[in-house]
Amino acid sequence: MTGKTAPARRTPARRRAATRRPRFAIAVTVLFFALLYLPVGVVVLFSFNARKSLTVFDGASLRWYRAFFRDDLLLDSLGMSLQVSFVAMAGSLLLGVALALGLVRNRGRLGSLAGLVMLVPLITPEIVTGVAAMLLFKGTGIPLSTTTVMLAEITFSISYVTVILRSRIAALNPETEEAAMDLGATRRQALRLVTLPALLPSILASAVLIFALVFDDFVLAYFTTGVDPQPLSVRIYSAIRFGVQPTINAVGTLMLAGSIALIALALAIPRLFGRRGGLDLLSGE
Template sequence: MSTSTLATPLPSAPDLCDAAPPRRRRKGSGMNRKPRFAITITAVFFILLYLPIFAVVLFSFNTKKSLTVFEGWSLRWYEAFFHDSELTKSLQTSLVVAAVAMVGSVAIGVLLAFGLVRARSRLGGVANLIMLIPLVTPEIVTGVASLMLFRGVNLQPSLTTLILAQTTFSISYVTVILRARVAELNPEVEEAAMDLGANRFQALRLVTLPAMGPAVLSAAILIFTMVFDDFVLAFFTSGVDPQPLSVRIYSAIRFGIQPSINAIGTLMLVGSLLLIALALLVPRLFGRHGTSLDLFGG
């Protein structure tokens, strides 16, 4: 050690006390500061997303036959819709197709969900992968493929082909939703029911299906909403008459947007929102104590 190092004086106690303490990061600075740019982008996104929908709802109550000038509140365009026989017929067609597709896809989806979860072979994994393919396939591809299939078997586009296409397309959604619920069920409960004298079908009907009730109902509501609002698949598989409401609206828009179309869009929006809210509330209201399935939350 050198002499100069030994001769360096050490700081005294008062000098140590006078040293400035390290600065503390102010609360709200740095990472805690609100990202104004992100908030601005989010606000612009929601404005661009919901402003056209707000305009449709607003002008559906317009007294004037205009899509740019709002004069006052009126229900004349809703009355015009319900007095239009073609539009009301299309509405009935959409409701019938959605109801039949819902029942058919749920019935088949329940069986497929049980088969995929309880399967003990390698085919179960392959089948699980195949069930995901319709979910990622562009719907226009599905529509064209369905049209080619029906033409190949000499089936002209009609109400029957529309129902078959919508039911087939919805099965994958039901299966994926219910498969998660079936995987959560404890097989020992079914075994206990069979030990008490029930056969396999009775255990399934009296024990398993009631436990899946909220999930089945939520899936049914979701499928009804999807089929009722669907346009692409309905456009390729429906005939000239009867037409579902979405296709009828498209045909009417080609000759100019009428205020009654705004009334139809508002009614469809309200109905879809009510069904989605019901699908979210049903599992929470009736599926408590470990039997619920939050459809959109996992």
């Protein structure tokens, strides 16, 4: 009887120990998120400050947002950043899709070597990439301008697109494309009508992600941009060297909101397409 009742007496203690919250881990987690997001929260808060102060909050106002939309230099930089982001997104998608298809379908040593080389930009410090791009452009006599920023961003973004699409392409059933060719489609038609539509959710998610990454990028843009116009991130850096202005807080808040929206959209696109696909199957379409 004693041997049977002893475990029963220890059971409540064990249950309490199992359900006890790890206070140290919770404290570390709270401290981590506080240090990470508290400065961002301060920037957002003081972007609505009615007073021209970075230490005293004196009521809510949209004063600095209106000042941003009246600043021609900042608006020109915003337009350049949008232009660079769109071009980099389109160029990296075009090259990244082709590279991902080639890497998945080439099973030889050359394909494995190319896949390894493709991962190098992801692990290389961005400042090294920026300096290398600047030296390349200056060594070839190409003046730094908006075009050089676009070329550098496209080159840097191809690896991200390839990594995202490569796993998706490997998961596709090759028999579907083979069946399309058995029905009379050429290899290009099978690629256009079967493979690319299946990759569309991943392509759109990659496009949104690349747009957000390029729009917020500073290091690569700083080393490859010309004198004027400059990307918005570089313009902000140039402005804060002479003192942080409340307008910069408004710009940073708008960039933060845009980046969060784009990343949320990139995460939601595959789910939306998956849900839509399931509804189409249920409806017989």
